[in-house]
Amino acid sequence: MTRVLIVDDDAGHRDGLSQLMSAEGYEVVTAVNGHDALYQYNYAGSDLILLDWALRGTNGIDVFLELRRTSHVPIIVVSSKDHEADKVLALEMGADDYVTKPFFGRELVARIRAVLRGYREKCQPVPRALEAGPIRMDIDRHRVTVNGQDIHLPLKEFDLLHMLLRNSGRILTRQQLLDRVWGVDYAEGVRALQCHIRRLRLKIEPAPGDPRHIVTIRGVGYRYQY
Structure with a gap:
């Protein structure tokens, strides 16, 4: 089963995402802050991370950089920030996608599937x-x-x-x-x-x-x- 780590300090958003992912058949792990996110990822692993860009305390950017330092796990940034500069920054840093709150559940699921499909294709050995x-x-x-x-x-x-x-x-x-x-x-x-x-x-x-x-x-x- 594909495991999704949801990192969001807003309980309402976190619970909504958890229900949506569970309904789609994903195994869900949640984290309420950056420290918790890094612990959950290092302890349980994940096939994809939904990361809030504006976490309190350790912000999402710091969490992202720490994850990218040791892992190529697919990361979709989920943020209420709709400025072009924020999207460009996230994508240039290596995010696999950027989704703005509020979002449509079906669109997010489609984006997750596309990111996972692309990641698995990249991981497959290329025939010579x-x-x-x-x-x-x-x-x-x-x-x-x-x-x-x-x-x-x-x-x-x-x-x-x-x-x-x-x-x-x-x-x-x-x-x-x-x-x-x-x-x-x-x-x-x-x-x-x-x-x-x-x-x-x-x-x-x-x-x-x-x-x-x-x-x-x-x-x-x-x-x-x-």
Whole structure:
């Protein structure tokens, strides 16, 4: 069972979050302050932490920094502070998400699931060779073949194809691809992604104008299929 540590010094918020998490099937551990949070995490561990940013006494930032010093556990900051600067600070420090109070329960649950899914994907060993349909990719040698024939891919095209092959059969949104291949602050955005998809299709598709493998999911993103 996935264990969630809730760190909040407001009894009402803490109890509400506990009920919501329990109803979703999570095992819940709670802490009322920073000292308690660190003790609970070190004693019982946790798969994800919901951390109030404005704790009394030892504040949430200090707790966050101490946790990050020794652990990569996913942390979602939950705060009544709605200023952009607070959100940017939390995310730049390494928070996995930032949720503003008051929030909708279903939205928070969806964010938790997304953070846990991303964390588990990162923790999975990455295969050093991928094969899907006519394409074979050797990660270590930076080599790609289509039907046994070598093709040359610059780094970004290679990384983009790597993401598509690793998630073969799954839809990847445009934002997911931009985040993982270029980084969230890449200025060219969707236009660059479309350009690289077009170049990839020219190199791997039997008929680039009618793609069979890299399929556009209109309004969402792309899926690799074979």
